[in-house]
Amino acid sequence: MPTIRFLLADGEELAVEARNGRTLMETALENSVPGIIAECNGSAACATCHVVLPDQIISALGPISEHENDMLDFAEAPRQAGSRLSCQIKVSDVLDNIAVRIPSA
Ligand code: FES
Numbered sequence: 001m002p003t004i005r006f007l008l009a010d011g012e013e014l015a016v017e018a019r020n021g022r023t024l025m026e027t028a029l030e031n032s033v034p035g036i037i038a039e040c041n042g043s044a045a046c047a048t049c050h051v052v053l054p055d056q057i058i059s060a061l062g063p064i065s066e067h068e069n070d071m072l073d074f075a076e077a078p079r080q081a082g083s084r085l086s087c088q089i090k091v092s093d094v095l096d097n098i099a100v101r102i103p104s105a
Contacts (some may be wrong), residue, residue: 006033008021009104020093024086024100025049035102042087044068049086050075052101058082060094077103 004027006014014055016031018024028036028049037048044067053061061084068088073078080103 002093004091004095005097005099006031007099007101008033009035009102013099014085018063018091018095020091022091024051024089024091024095027091028086028100033102035105036086038087040087044071044085045086047071047075047085049058050077050103051084051086051089052080052091052103053084054098055082057095057098058084061089064088075103076105 004016004018008014011028014066017026018027020077024104025036025038025042029038039048040046046077063103064084071085072083
């Protein structure tokens with residue numbers, strides 16, 4: 001069961017246990033992580049689940065889909081190098097102990 005460290009916009013850190021196979025967005029909602037809204041409930045249609053991931057994880061996750069790439073342009077917080085939609089990221093042991101930053105909007 002990987003641990004995900006959410007770095008909140010106010011500088012606080014919230015470490016939670018995540019279940020493999022769930023998405024990062026679902027993990028955030030289940031743990032009431034502030035800043036993850038998920039208006040479209042994981043359909044990659046709202047960009048309110050925007051997170052910023054570390055470089056080493058970005059490369060391990062493989063290429064981003066064209067649709068997710070387009071949707072990130074509509075995120076409220078400015079897009080960054082490690083920006084992803086957390087609803088499109090499945091939890092696995094690869095993500096254990098990573099820092100998932102919630103960008104301030
Ligand atoms: S929950 Fe809407 S884009 Fe991820």
